[in-house]
Amino acid sequence: MQNRLNDALSGQSADYLEIRLEEFEANSIRFQGKDMERISSSQERGGNVRALVRGGWGFVTFNRWEELDEKIKEAIEIATLIGEKKSELAPIEPVEAELIPQYENDFRQISLKEKTDTVKNYSNIIMNFSPRIQSSIVDYSDRYTITHFVNSEGTYIKKEHPYLSLHFTAIAREGDDVQMASESIGSSKGYTQAERLSPLAQKAAQRAVNLLQAKPVPGGQYTVILDPVLAGVFIHEAFGHLSEADFLYEDPRMQQLMTLGKKVGSQELNVVDDGSLSGLLGSSQYDDEGVPTRKNYLIRDGVLTGRLHSRETAVKMGEEVTGNARALNYHFKPIARMTNTYIERGKIPYEELFNDVKKGIYARQFYGGNTTFEQFTFSAGEGYLIEKGRITEQLRDITLTGNLFETLHHIDGIASDLDIIQSGGGCGKGGQHPLPVTFGSPHIRIKNVVVGGR
Amino acid sequence: MQELLAKLKGRVNSGELYRVNYKSTPVDYEMGQLKSVNAEEMEGWALRVIHEGKIGFSSSTSESQFEAMAEKAIEVAQFGQTALFDFPAKIKTPRGKKIKLYDSAVAKKSIAEMVEIGNNIVAKVNSLDSGLRCDAGIAKFEGKVQYENSYGATFSYQKTSFANSIMIQDTQENDMMMLMESQEWGEADFSWESLWSKIEKKLEWGKKIVEIENGYQPVIFTPKALLVLMLPLIAGLNGRMVNKKISPLQEKKGELLFNPMLSIYSDGTIDYAEGSALYDDEGIAMGRLPLIVDGVLQNYYYDLQNAAEAGVKPTGNGLRNSFHTSPSPGISNLIIPAGTLSFEEMVKDIKSGIIVDQVLGLGQGNILSGAFSNNVQLGYRIDKGKIVGRIKNVMIAGNALEVLKDIVAIGKEAEWVSGRYHFPPVYLKAISVSTKD
Numbered sequence: 001m002q003n004r005l006n007d008a009l010s011g012q013s014a015d016y017l018e019i020r021l022e023e024f025e026a027n028s029i030r031f032q033g034k035d036m037e038r039i040s041s042s043q044e045r046g047g048n049v050r051a052l053v054r055g056g057w058g059f060v061t062f063n064r065w066e067e068l069d070e071k072i073k074e075a076i077e078i079a080t081l082i083g084e085k086k087s088e089l090a091p092i093e094p095v096e097a098e099l100i101p102q103y104e105n106d107f108r109q110i111s112l113k114e115k116t117d118t119v120k121n122y123s124n125i126i127m128n129f130s131p132r133i134q135s136s137i138v139d140y141s142d143r144y145t146i147t148h149f150v151n152s153e154g155t156y157i158k159k160e161h162p163y164l165s166l167h168f169t170a171i172a173r174e175g176d177d178v179q180m181a182s183e184s185i186g187s188s189k190g191y192t193q194a195e196r197l198s199p200l201a202q203k204a205a206q207r208a209v210n211l212l213q214a215k216p217v218p219g220g221q222y223t224v225i226l227d228p229v230l231a232g233v234f235i236h237e238a239f240g241h242l243s244e245a246d247f248l249y250e251d252p253r254m255q256q257l258m259t260l261g262k263k264v265g266s267q268e269l270n271v272v273d274d275g276s277l278s279g280l281l282g283s284s285q286y287d288d289e290g291v292p293t294r295k296n297y298l299i300r301d302g303v304l305t306g307r308l309h310s311r312e313t314a315v316k317m318g319e320e321v322t323g324n325a326r327a328l329n330y331h332f333k334p335i336a337r338m339t340n341t342y343i344e345r346g347k348i349p350y351e352e353l354f355n356d357v358k359k360g361i362y363a364r365q366f367y368g369g370n371t372t373f374e375q376f377t378f379s380a381g382e383g384y385l386i387e388k389g390r391i392t393e394q395l396r397d398i399t400l401t402g403n404l405f406e407t408l409h410h411i412d413g414i415a416s417d418l419d420i421i422q423s424g425g426g427c428g429k430g431g432q433h434p435l436p437v438t439f440g441s442p443h444i445r446i447k448n449v450v451v452g453g454r
Numbered sequence: 455m456q457e458l459l460a461k462l463k464g465r466v467n468s469g470e471l472y473r474v475n476y477k478s479t480p481v482d483y484e485m486g487q488l489k490s491v492n493a494e495e496m497e498g499w500a501l502r503v504i505h506e507g508k509i510g511f512s513s514s515t516s517e518s519q520f521e522a523m524a525e526k527a528i529e530v531a532q533f534g535q536t537a538l539f540d541f542p543a544k545i546k547t548p549r550g551k552k553i554k555l556y557d558s559a560v561a562k563k564s565i566a567e568m569v570e571i572g573n574n575i576v577a578k579v580n581s582l583d584s585g586l587r588c589d590a591g592i593a594k595f596e597g598k599v600q601y602e603n604s605y606g607a608t609f610s611y612q613k614t615s616f617a618n619s620i621m622i623q624d625t626q627e628n629d630m631m632m633l634m635e636s637q638e639w640g641e642a643d644f645s646w647e648s649l650w651s652k653i654e655k656k657l658e659w660g661k662k663i664v665e666i667e668n669g670y671q672p673v674i675f676t677p678k679a680l681l682v683l684m685l686p687l688i689a690g691l692n693g694r695m696v697n698k699k700i701s702p703l704q705e706k707k708g709e710l711l712f713n714p715m716l717s718i719y720s721d722g723t724i725d726y727a728e729g730s731a732l733y734d735d736e737g738i739a740m741g742r743l744p745l746i747v748d749g750v751l752q753n754y755y756y757d758l759q760n761a762a763e764a765g766v767k768p769t770g771n772g773l774r775n776s777f778h779t780s781p782s783p784g785i786s787n788l789i790i791p792a793g794t795l796s797f798e799e800m801v802k803d804i805k806s807g808i809i810v811d812q813v814l815g816l817g818q819g820n821i822l823s824g825a826f827s828n829n830v831q832l833g834y835r836i837d838k839g840k841i842v843g844r845i846k847n848v849m850i851a852g853n854a855l856e857v858l859k860d861i862v863a864i865g866k867e868a869e870w871v872s873g874r875y876h877f878p879p880v881y882l883k884a885i886s887v888s889t890k891d
Contacts (some may be wrong), residue, residue, distance in 0.1 A: 032698060036533060036535045038509070038535060038780055040511040040778070041512050041526035041529070041530050042514060042778055043514045043515075044514060045515050046515060056489075056491075057490035058490070059490055059492040060495075061493075061494045061495060061496070062495045063495065064516070074493055075493075078492075078565065081491070082490070082491055082565075112529060113532075171822070173699070176702045178822050178823045179820060216851075219851055219886050221888075221890055254625055256627075257627070257628075331496070368817075368818035368819075370814045370815045370829075371814070372630070374628070375829055375831055375846075375847075376829075377818070377829040378815070397819060397825045397851065399815060399819060399829075401847065403628065403846075403847060448890070450848075450890055452827035452888050453886065454886045
C-alpha cells in the first residue's frame with residue numbers, strides 16, 4: 001500500500017499533497033424498551049486527497065480507490081484554480097509508522113448473538129428498575145477502522161483504530177411528564193469494557209426516575225458547583241474551542257482576545273490538552289497530518305500559554321505545531337481539534353467547595369454544550385439546590401450560560417478530585433461530529449453564573 | 455439492481471435495495487478570502503431484508519460488496535426486529551402531481567461562477583462595514599436516489615440543491631456579535647435583495663448593546679429561531695415515540711392543544727424544497743400531512759413499520775438519516791402557514807420585550823418533555839414598540855408545549871429556513887427571561 005500511494009504522489013505538481021484511504025467495518029444494535037429496535041452491519045471504503053497550491057486548498061473525497069489517480073489530478077486542478085498566494089505549512093519530520101493497538105478481547109471476534117444478548121440484558125435492567133420507567137434505549141456500536149495516510153514529504157502512517165460505545169437512555173413517565181437521563185461510555189479497547197456496565201444502566205434509570213420529582217430551576221444568577229463531568233464539558237465548550245487556532249489565525253481582532261500571556265483566571269487554574277496520553281479516546285501517537293501529539297498547556301497558573309494547531313495555523317501564527325489536526329473520517333479534512341482536555345487538580349477536598357455557599361446550584365452530568373467563542377452554554381443532566389452549604393432539593397432543566405473570559409475569572413475553587421470522562425458521545429465542529437475526545441476536571445466552583453429557568 | 459436482488463431469491467422472504475450517490479462542491483471563504491474548494495463524491499448502498507419475519511439491514515459503499523452485504527443482512531436478521539410490514543408490491547404515484555426537484559442550472563454551475571458569488575458576498579459585507587469579519591460558503595449539490603425491492607417495485611429521482619451561507623462577525627473587546635444567514639434551495643436562483651436587506655437591518659439593530667430586566671416578557675421568535683419551539687413537537691408527534699408511549703402528545707388526537715392560530719404540516723410535495731421528494735425512502739408517496747390544524751392535533755407521522763404497529767396507514771415519512779441507517783419516521787419539510795400581522799406591527803405592539811433570532815444549545819436538554827432553555831446568541835430588545843439594541847448574557851426558558859398555547863400573533867412574512875422549514879415569526883405572550891443581576 002505504501003508503495004502504491006507513493007507512486008501515485010510522485011511527479012505531481014503541487015506544493016503539498018496528501019492522501020488518506022480508509023476502510024471500516026461497523027456493527028450497531030439498538031434495543032428500545034425490551035424489544036430489538038434495529039441491528040445492522042456495515043462496511044465502508046473511501047478516501048480523500050488534499051492538495052495545496054500557492055496557498056489554496058483543493059480537497060476531493062471519493063469511494064472508489066481505483067479512481068485515486070484521477071482524484072489527485074482533480075485536487076491539484078482545484079487548488080491551482082484558487083491559489084494566489086504563498087503556500088505555508090509548519091515543517092515537520094517525515095515519519096513512517098504502523099500504529100496497531102494491542103488489547104485483549106477484540107470485539108471483532110465476538111458473535112452478534114453475544115453482543116445482542118449483552119444489549120438486551122442492559123435494556124432489561126433499565127426496564128425492570130421501576131414501574132415508572134416507561135421506555136429505554138440502549139445503543140451498542142463498534143467500528144474497526146484502518147487508515148493509510150501518506151504525504152508528499154515522505155510520511156506514511158497506517159493506523160488501526162478500534163472504537164466501541166454504549167449509550168443508555170432511560171425514560172421515566174408520570175402522566176404527561178416525561179423525563180429522560182442518559183449515560184454512556186466510549187472505548188478504544190476491547191469488548192471486556194462493554195460487559196461490565198450494569199451499574200451504569202442502573203444509574204441512568206435511577207436518574208430518570210429522580211427527575212420526575214425534581215422542580216424546574218428558577219432562572220437567575222447563581223454560584224454553581226460543577227461535578228467533574230460538567231466541569232469537563234465546561235472547559236471543553238467554553239474554553240477549549242476558543243483555543244483552536246483555525247478560527248484565530250487570520251483574524252487579528254480574535255487574536256487580541258486570545259493573546260498569549262494574558263491573565264485569564266486565578267493562579268490555581270491550569271488547563272491542558274494532551275493527545276499523547278495513553279489509551280484515551282482522544283489519544284493517538286500522531287495527528288491526522290502526521291504531527292506527533294504532545295501535552296499542551298493552554299492555561300498555566302491562570303495565564304494563557306498555548307493553543308491547538310494544525311500545520312497551517314501554527315506557521316501562520318509563528319508558533320510550534322501541537323499535534324491537533326484531526327479529521328473525523330475520509331469525508332473531511334483535518335482541522336484544529338481538541339484531544340483529551342482537562343483542568344488540572346487543585347488542593348482542596350470537593351466537599352469544602354460547598355461550605356460558604358449561601359444559595360447556589362450543584363450541577364452534575366450533562367445533556368450537551370455549545371459555544372460561539374465568547375458566549376457558551378451547557379446543560380446539566382441533574383442538579384440540586386444548595387442552601388447554606390447544604391444540598392436541599394433536586395432541580396431540573398438546568399442550562400448555564402456566560403461569557404468565557406468573565407467566567408474563567410469567576411472560578412473561585414478547584415478541588416483535588418480530577419476525573420477524566422470517556423463518554424460515548426463526541427465533539428462536533430464544522431460538520432465533523434462525533435469526534436472521539438475526552439474531557440475532565442475536578443469539582444469546581446464558579447460565581448455569578450446565569451441559569452435559564454422558569 | 456434487479457440482478458443483485460435476484461441473488462437473494464430463496465435466501466430471504468423479501469428484500470429492498472437503496473442506492474444514493476451524490477456530488478457536492480463547496481467553496482469556502484474565511485476572513486473574506488477564498489480558502490478552499492472541495493469536490494466530494496459519495497456512494498452508498500443499503501440492503502434491508504425480511505427473513506423469517508425479522509428485519510436485517512446492512513450497508514456498504516460499493517455494489518461489488520453486495521454479497522458481503524447480503525450475508526451480513528441475513529445474519530443480523532436472526533436477531534432483528536419483528537417485521538410488521540412488507541415492502542410495497544407497487545410504487546403508487548399520486549395522480550396529477552409532479553414535484554420539481556432537479557434544476558440543471560445548479561448542476562451546470564462552475565467553480566468560477568461560485569467564486570464570483572463568494573467575491574460578491576465579501577465585497578458587499580465589506581461595503582457595509584470594513585471592520586466586519588465575513589466567512590461564506592457557496593455549495594452545489596447533485597444527487598440521485600434509486601430504489602428497488604424484490605417484488606419489482608422501483609423508483610428513482612435526481613435532486614439538486616444550491617446553498618449560500620454568510621457568517622458576519624463583529625469582534626470588540628469582550629463582545630462578539632455573530633450573525634448567520636443562509637439560503638438553501640433546489641434552484642440556482644434566489645433573491646439576494648431580501649437577504650441583504652435583512653442582514654443590514656439586523657446589523658443596524660445590533661450596534662448598541664442594551665440591558666434588559668429579568669422575568670416573564672413578550673418574545674418574538676424570528677423564523678430562524680422558531681426551531682427552539684418546534685423540536686419538541688417534531689419529537690412528540692413522531693409515531694415511534696407515540697408507539698413507545700413516551701410522547702407527551704400521545705392519545706391527544708383531536709384535542710385542542712395549542713392556540714388556534716397555529717397549524718403545522720409535514721409537506722414533501724413543495725417544488726425544490728430540501729425535504730421534498732416523490733417518495734419517502736421506503737417508496738411511499740410523500741404528501742402534505744396535517745399535524746396540527748387550528749391548534750388541534752390531527753396526525754402523528756409514520757414509516758411503514760411504525761404505521762403497522764399503530765394500525766394506521768403509512769404517511770410517507772419513512773426517512774433515512776443516511777444510507778447507513780434503516781428508515782424511521784422523519785419530517786420532510788415542516789410548514790407553518792403564515793398569519794396576518796406584519797413583523798413591524800408585532801414590534802409596535804410590545805411595550806417591553808425581546809426578539810430572539812439565534813440561540814445557542816438548540817436541541818440540548820430534555821426535548822421530549824417539551825422543555826427548552828437556551829442562550830439568546832443573537833437577540834434584540836423592544837422598548838415601547840421600538841427595537842432599541844442587542845441583548846447579551848440572556849437565557850430564555852420554558853416548555854414549548856405550554857408556551858404555544860399563548861400565541862399573540864403569527865407573522866405574515868414566512869421564510870424558508872435551511873430550505874426545509876417554512877416558518878413565519880411567532881409572537882408569544884410571555885416567556886421567562888433570565889440575565890445577570
